[in-house]
Amino acid sequence: MTELKYTVKDFKSENEVRWCPGCGDYAIMNAVQRTMAGMGVPKEKFAVISGIGCSSRFPYYMNTFGFHTIHGRAAAVASGVKLANPELSVWVMTGDGDAMAIGGNHFIHTIRRNIDLNIVLFNNQIYGLTKGQYSPTSDRGFRSKTSPFGTIEDPFVPGQLVIGARGTFYARTIDGNLKLSQSIFQQAAGHKGTSVVEVLQNCVIYNNGVHQAVTDPEHRADRQLILEHGKPMLFGAENEKGLIMEKGRLKVAKIGENDITEDDILVHDAHDADPYLHLSLINMALPDFPVAFGVIRSVAAPVYDVEMERQIEEVQQTRKVKSMDELLNSGNTWEISGNGESKSEECPVKKLK
């Protein structure tokens, strides 16, 4: 392939971007466009597929092939796109309503099959496009137009669903952290199989500040653990805190206290096939723990579209039937001769005249 020199501009479409001013989606799109520009993939080989919701407007703003489909079905449509042409780089843009509620079934089964798709899950814990109803990721007790007295149900934790569906790649980022997002999108794009990137996204109109406790610059260092494969799980303004394992559970420890040294701190292994520790990291929540970000899980496993092509190739190597004519004449056939040569008549009754 010749060197492809794209800039972010090459990936912006002529359509006016119509997200609300201050919407977290702008930053996410910026990170995705930067990632795509640097991938060395010809622009016509990108397909961006979305369902319904604010985030699903995404394809219209991208100067790639794009398909804005129907509510919840983006992952299923994208699966068909990838299987039709495995050479494509296929991206699914979806939200917490789209992927966790109406599209929950497609979400888990796509992950289970490990089709090579890049799923970007915009999680703002609210239905924004329909103007503010609680979503499957809203916290218990959350008040909204459809839960004026607070919800009486627990939310999904998207990462748990990914692990439960035997996911091979899961990462978490924040809309405002462009650098982190871009790095994660690059790794997601490089991953063979279904990658899920959950982006904590702020809906400036209907759920403003939903992730404030985590993103607030004042406490950010203490409340965010940015994971990197092979690096110790350290956080805090001076990297003075870290995670240790005690009695089979994660625990926050301070270096220097209770004889804890940096050597005691767990080292992140995103490639560990056993999802146990990954799940523990996904489950970490304030106030006892920081929230984990970065690529939490990235393991190699058979990829559906690769296997599909391999199976077809394998069968074709020893095939007896190579064309339709051969298929039509295979198996039990017999000859009729000695009868009329006339074409068969569509309406045999005409003979009766």
Place this chain on the structure above:
Amino acid sequence: MIKLEEVAIRFSGDSGDGMQLTGTLFSDATAFLGNDISTFPDYPSEIRAPQGTVGGVSGFQVQFGEKQITTPGDYAHVLVAMNPAAIKANAKFMKPGGTIIYDSDSFTEKNLKKANFETDDPFAETNLEDYFKIAVPITSLTREGLKDFGLDNKSVVRSKNMFALGLVCWMFNRPLDYVEEFLKNKFAKKPLVVDSNIKVLHDGYNYGLNMQHMTPSYLVYPANIENGTYRNVNGNHATAWGLLAAAEKSGLELFLGSYPITPATDILSALSERKDLGVKTYQAEDEIAGITSAIGAAFAGDLAVTTTSGPGLALKSEAIGLAVMAELPLVIVNVQRGGPSTGLPTKTEQSDLLQALYGRNGESPVVVLAATTPSDCFFYAYKAAKIALERMVPVILLTDGFLGNGSEPWKIPKMAELPSITPRLAKNPDSFQAYKRDEKYLVRDWAYPGMKGFEHRIGGLEKNETGTVSHDPENHQINTEIREEKVQRVIDLIPDLEVCGDEEGEVLVVGWGGTYGHMISAVRELRQEGKDVSLAQFNYIKPLPENTKEVFSKFKKIIVCELNLGQFASYLRDRIPGFEYRQINKVKGLPFTVAELKDGINKLLEE
């Protein structure tokens, strides 16, 4: 020796008795001899209903003859019954004076009770006293014949269907080599199974030969059908192969997104077998993913198909609307079954017609076709793909359980003789716009990911010509009308409606889809009786053939026959007004019988 022009045999027994295989083997052997055949498997929806009960009876009817056979026969001349429940379930399908061969070993007090017989005379209870009955101790003769094989009891009992098959082959003068060949291939790795089955098959045949004084033997001459190479095919296989043929002809890869559902699953499995021809089959997590993955594949440049039955079509409705809006080529096959809801999953019906035509939100026109015989499912699946690819439109092909499972001999077509398929590929990136159309057919061009310079966005929102989202009232009105008109303009790919019979006359019998076999038989018989009756059977539902009105206007009376409460009749009243449409309707989960059609038409003639 009794000579017959046509004869119908019904094989019937418990779900586990192997009656479907027995029937299929007999049918294939018969077609092989040059008889025309038509088959009708009639099986319960439970895989194993309680053994010996009427609910668990599985039947297979085949009619064959020396003339053209268009139906599996209203009634059976010969019934093979493996247990009392089979007698109970099939008494109503017997031709007066017919022959019943039954396994006398299984007519025990216990089994009679299981089948809810109140006395020890099942034939009296079912009014079959005047029939010719042949009691054969099939189970014990099978056991005796296999005593030296060292088989366990289960395997021995499982072979008794071969005894019945052997006996029927003798009665109808069928040589056994076809069946032997089948057994040798099927169980190539299990010589004991081959040998034991062939032994029992011969025992059955010889039993007939030795007992000539009590078993009638029939002679049916080969049919006078067109020269050529033939094979047996059922509707679901023919559909699968028609789609394969369309993929090869159009030069596209075939993608099937589907979810198992009776009676359409066979299409999914038939195509799953064809990795040798590069088919991509995707068993999705649900009906919706079945169609949406297919829509994705259509967006990405494959010949995309989804297959289903009525309840599945309902689940796909919203996605069909997306394909209408996005104007992508998509084939949707609906093998209709009894409804509503779960309804009668294994039984046939034509009650999804209006769902196919209208069952979506918004103005959502699609092309609707219907196949009329098991073998022409091949051609209409092919045609559905041709229309979808050339006109960038979703096409719904309606078949039904009767066509899907029924089989008939099929003169094998040659690929070179099939019409060309030219997908609407975009050619010039500089002038490409997502919804720019040609003036003649109103079709947009197809450009898919991977085609350099054609990057564009489509979706479920209303767009203007360039592909930009538009809420403009005028634009929506225009596009809504265009989408409808685009479907109507498919008419140039649709042949005129043919009339079987006379161009004009007293009564025109009108049908559509899978009822053809019974309709043509009824009309043929009525004409032989001197009645002024002709038939018009529709394959093209939307759009309707151009000459429909003209054809109708040449007849004094029109009678629309269908397996629902009058859906096509009401569609015709709407689309072709000005005629009085009389109706014959049936919703019993069964095909019409020729007799009931004739009765209905005769009544109308007397009016």
